[in-house]
Amino acid sequence: CQFSLFSWKGSRKPDVDSSDSWMSEPITSLDELKQNGDDMKCKMEAMIMRIQSEFVHAVEKEELEEGGKKFLVDRWLREQGGGGITCVLQDGTVFEKAGVNISVVSGILPPNAVQQMRARGKKMKGANLKFFAAGVSSVVHPRNPHIPTVHFNYRYFEVENDDGEKHWWFGGGTDLTPYYLEEKDVVHFHKTLKKACDGHGKQLYPKYKKWCDDYFRVPHRGESRGVGGIFFDDVDEPSQDKCFEFVTDCAESVVPSYLPLVQKHKKDGVSYPEREWQLLRRGRYVEFNLIYDRGTKFGLYTPGARYESILMSLPLTARWEYKHSPPEGSREAQLTEVLKNPREWV
Amino acid sequence: CQFSLFSWKGSRKPDVDSSDSWMSEPITSLDELKQNGDDMKCKMEAMIMRIQSEFVHAVEKEELEEGGKKFLVDRWLREQGGGGITCVLQDGTVFEKAGVNISVVSGILPPNAVQQMRARGKKMKGANLKFFAAGVSSVVHPRNPHIPTVHFNYRYFEVENDDGEKHWWFGGGTDLTPYYLEEKDVVHFHKTLKKACDGHGKQLYPKYKKWCDDYFRVPHRGESRGVGGIFFDDVDEPSQDKCFEFVTDCAESVVPSYLPLVQKHKKDGVSYPEREWQLLRRGRYVEFNLIYDRGTKFGLYTPGARYESILMSLPLTARWEYKHSPPEGSREAQLTEVLKNPREWV
Numbered sequence: 137c138q139f140s141l142f143s144w145k146g147s148r149k150p151d152v153d154s155s156d157s158w159m160s161e162p163i164t165s166l167d168e169l170k171q172n173g174d175d176m177k178c179k180m181e182a183m184i185m186r187i188q189s190e191f192v193h194a195v196e197k198e199e200l201e202e203g204g205k206k207f208l209v210d211r212w213l214r215e216q217g218g219g220g221i222t223c224v225l226q227d228g229t230v231f232e233k234a235g236v237n238i239s240v241v242s243g244i245l246p247p248n249a250v251q252q253m254r255a256r257g258k259k260m261k262g263a264n265l266k267f268f269a270a271g272v273s274s275v276v277h278p279r280n281p282h283i284p285t286v287h288f289n290y291r292y293f294e295v296e297n298d299d300g301e302k303h304w305w306f307g308g309g310t311d312l313t314p315y316y317l318e319e320k321d322v323v324h325f326h327k328t329l330k331k332a333c334d335g336h337g338k339q340l341y342p343k344y345k346k347w348c349d350d351y352f353r354v355p356h357r358g359e360s361r362g363v364g365g366i367f368f369d370d371v372d373e374p375s376q377d378k379c380f381e382f383v384t385d386c387a388e389s390v391v392p393s394y395l396p397l398v399q400k401h402k403k404d405g406v407s408y409p410e411r412e413w414q415l416l417r418r419g420r421y422v423e424f425n426l427i428y429d430r431g432t433k434f435g436l437y438t439p440g441a442r443y444e445s446i447l448m449s450l451p452l453t454a455r456w457e458y459k460h461s462p463p464e465g466s467r468e469a470q471l472t473e474v475l476k477n478p479r480e481w482v
Numbered sequence: 483c484q485f486s487l488f489s490w491k492g493s494r495k496p497d498v499d500s501s502d503s504w505m506s507e508p509i510t511s512l513d514e515l516k517q518n519g520d521d522m523k524c525k526m527e528a529m530i531m532r533i534q535s536e537f538v539h540a541v542e543k544e545e546l547e548e549g550g551k552k553f554l555v556d557r558w559l560r561e562q563g564g565g566g567i568t569c570v571l572q573d574g575t576v577f578e579k580a581g582v583n584i585s586v587v588s589g590i591l592p593p594n595a596v597q598q599m600r601a602r603g604k605k606m607k608g609a610n611l612k613f614f615a616a617g618v619s620s621v622v623h624p625r626n627p628h629i630p631t632v633h634f635n636y637r638y639f640e641v642e643n644d645d646g647e648k649h650w651w652f653g654g655g656t657d658l659t660p661y662y663l664e665e666k667d668v669v670h671f672h673k674t675l676k677k678a679c680d681g682h683g684k685q686l687y688p689k690y691k692k693w694c695d696d697y698f699r700v701p702h703r704g705e706s707r708g709v710g711g712i713f714f715d716d717v718d719e720p721s722q723d724k725c726f727e728f729v730t731d732c733a734e735s736v737v738p739s740y741l742p743l744v745q746k747h748k749k750d751g752v753s754y755p756e757r758e759w760q761l762l763r764r765g766r767y768v769e770f771n772l773i774y775d776r777g778t779k780f781g782l783y784t785p786g787a788r789y790e791s792i793l794m795s796l797p798l799t800a801r802w803e804y805k806h807s808p809p810e811g812s813r814e815a816q817l818t819e820v821l822k823n824p825r826e827w828v
Contacts, residue, residue: 210805224804235804356782356789415799422800423793426772427782436702436773443702444805450765452803456796458570458581459556 148384151182158185159192160211163219163240176304176376177240177268180292183380184238184272185221187290187387191274192223192236194391198398204229207236212442216243222445227452229279230402235448236274242267245295246438266296271308272387273431275449276394281414282401284314284321284362285421286394287449289431290387292380304376306383307369310390311348313362313421315414317471321397322363326481328393329366329386336382341482344368349478354424359475361424413468415455422454494730497528504531505538506557509565509586522650522722523586523614526638529726530584530618531567533636533733537620538569538582540737544744550575553582558788562589568791573798575625576748581794582620588613591641592784612642617654618733619777621795622740627760628747630660630667630708631767632740633795635777636733638726650722652729653715656736657694659708659767661760663817667743668709672827674739675712675732682728687828690714695824700770705821707770711739759814761801768800 152170155162162169162185164178172178192207199205205228213219220239225231245265271291278285290308297303312325326345333341348367352360366386371379425432435446462468498515501508508515508531510524518524538553545551551574559565566585571577591611617637624631636654643649658671672691679687694713698706712732717725771778781792808814 208804222804226804233802233804356787356792419796422768423772426769427779433773441702446702447769447802448804450802453761453799453801454765454768455799456579456793457798458554458568458572458579458794459790 151179151186154186154189155182157189157193159189159207159209159223160221163213163221163238176292176380177270177294179380180270181238181240183384183387184240184270184290187272187390188221188223188236188238190388191390194395195231195234195236195276195398196225198395198402199225199228199230202229202402204231207234212445214241214440214442216241216440218242220442220445222448224448230283230398232277232279233448233450233452234274234276235445236272237445237448238270238272239445240270242269265298268294273449274390277418277451278398278402280401280404280406281315281410282318282404282406283398284312284394285418285451286390287311287313288387288390290383292383303372305370305372306379307371308383308386309344309348309351309365309367310386310393311352311362311365311367312394313417314471315417316410316467317363317474318401321400323481324396325363325365325393328389330482332385332389333366333382335385336378340368340382341366345480352424354420354428356427357420357423359420359472360478361421361475363474363481364478412455413462415453416457416460417471418451418454419456422450425449497525497532500532500535501528503535503539505535505553505555505569506567509559509567509584522638522726523616523640525726526616527584527586529730529733530586530616530636533618533736534567534569534582534584536734537736540741541577541580541582541622541744542571544741544748545571545574545576548575548748550577553580558791560587560786560788562587562786564588566788566791568794570794576629576744578623578625579794579796579798580620580622581791582618583791583794584616584618585788585791586616588615611644614640619795620736623764623797624744624748626747626750626752627661627756628664628750628752629744630658630671630740631764631797632736633657633659634733634736636729638729650718651715652717652725654729654732655690655694655697655711655713656732656739657698657708657711657713658740659763660817661763662756662813663709663820664747667746669827670742671709671711671739674735676828678731678735679712679728681731682724686714686728687712691826698770700766700774702773703766703769705766705818706824707767707821709820709827710824758801759808761799762803762806763817764797764800765802768796771795 150173155166162181164181169178169182196207205225207223207225210222218241220237223236225234245267271289273289275287288310292306294302294304310329330341344366348364349360351367354361432446435441436443462472496519501512508527510527515524515528542553551571553569553571556568564587566583569582571580591613617635619635621633634656638652640648640650656675676687690712694710695706697713700707778792781787782789808818
């Protein structure tokens, strides 16, 4: 594996130093990001700009090696404050659809969003709260069914009460959705995420691995969306800086956890039934995202939401067959078994 | 047009008389349906059995004329009471996916379902209510993009309070989702539905046409799912029998409103971009059904729901492209314009 995790440990440079390689100018001006290097809002924006660039370039390298396409870069501003940078690679050679999005938004939270947050354990007073949110999110749907789909999202929130009291927290996660089960690949993926977590407490990986299994469950089918990974929300301990370091380590573990799987399988032969199975599984992916995913629903229900960036997570193509059931003992049935009964991988 | 609406008027036979042509034995025994011909639960079951058979046979005739497939018939029973008959034609010559489902279920309503009903204006006391529901629902996705997708659903509910007080009501509708706008086709479709409504009051079509436009709206895209039709719920006046007659007339208008469109376009030539556009529009169809459709969400959230019958409405294939926008002045843009600004067709 060409990627070595934690190689920079102890010598991490400020994220703004990488600004030359960012996908576009940031949402906040570079000068402001540099001048406010101690403000978490600016630190987070610089970090997600760097992560976006690193991930886009790693994915694009695999695509261009096969003579494929480059990412389109779409910088957008929001009338109500803030904006985002959406990078999309569509209908490529290695990747059918890959989206890497950052957004940095602020404004007033509508009452139903406040409600949503309260339900998640945050106690906040007032009907309309000032908020700030910055995050990076990505979904990569490769063309080859032997390469899994990956999804990650790392985010930071600030909310201010009517009486000026401030709350902040981090959330995020990375998870894998294979079409065929390659145990070694899944173990590599989970091990890499565990390594990122372990530096911040041995209890984190088991807790966030379980949270991921619970979150990406599709109740009506009694199966998970994929083979999991890590998922967390409401992280605000032991300190803002420690939380930021943790989230940064998680975000940096995406490339070493996933890219080796792309490299390993991108030239695998594919049969017609394998492609059909992939499309059916993509239908299941759409079901989870549109019916259950809190982020998607919350996003779409917010007036003025940029739905193109939210729905970027959907595959280019998906398929639904009535009562499709893979033959007993097939590799397709083997995957289904693991989705019904999540395993421990490390 | 080979179909003539209302030709039987004044001489309507009991629906059980058509039992020889039903797709399978009913959920309730035929003897029981015959003996309880005055009970609306039995009348409704016999009616939807007949409608299912008539619609399946009309669709299948178009398919078989082109050497295609027959419907599969899947009768299922529900542990908690009742069951259904799901008829599916998949990957055919004329039809990519067509599902015609009846269900007759009874049991105890879970509290969140009670809540859902209360929100719709029905005042019912008690946490767990005895209920009965019978309905026919169908979605037809033709292969040719010049034939629209059609959806219809007609249903009857009974709910009993803790103190024995009974409520009943009917709901339903038929609506059309074209990929290319053929004004004549849309006018024919709406005119046929209007004719079915008009016999029961001139105010009904305008009211239910508007309700349909409002219901099938996709807020995040600012467009409608299709060109509408009729939609109604909570219908319980002037009498149970009059309501049943109205719903029966609506259900019988599906074949004459839609099948002429299939006949007219099933041999139309199709270009590759037309097929691509159809798949993109099918993605939008999936968005509506999974994010907003009350019936789908309510169904999937109900424990023990038969998700295969609920998700039968999804197309065989769908597609999502980032920021797809049809060229100005194209036929695709013309459709989009009508979806953004619903029109009066009659």
